[in-house]
Amino acid sequence: MSDKQQEVLKKFKSLGFTEMGRLKNGNVFVELKSNEPVRAVVALDGTVTALSGDLSRYDWKSRGSN
Numbered sequence: 001m002s003d004k005q006q007e008v009l010k011k012f013k014s015l016g017f018t019e020m021g022r023l024k025n026g027n028v029f030v031e032l033k034s035n036e037p038v039r040a041v042v043a044l045d046g047t048v049t050a051l052s053g054d055l056s057r058y059d060w061k062s063r064g065s066n
Contacts, residue, residue: 001026004046012042015058032058 005028009019012030017038020029025044029051032038038053048055 001028002044002046005042005044008042008046008048011061012040012058 005026009028009030013019015032017030017032017040020031020039022028027044028042030040030042032053036053038055038058039051040055041049041051043049
């Protein structure tokens with residue numbers, strides 16, 4: 001797991017997301033359970049891909065990134 005990915009996952013977990021699983025390539029699935037679940041994948045380089053729900057409601061971007 002890269003430092004950037006760990007940083008992004010830590011931010012998601014602080015927002016209430018849980019880690020749902022990992023792929024062989026290192027990507028990590030996260031989910032926030034609610035009436036409208038929000039699901040995303042965090043890649044090794046720290047990029048986030050929304051899978052379902054409105055991810056834009058959450059400030060998951062780390063302080064150091066632009």
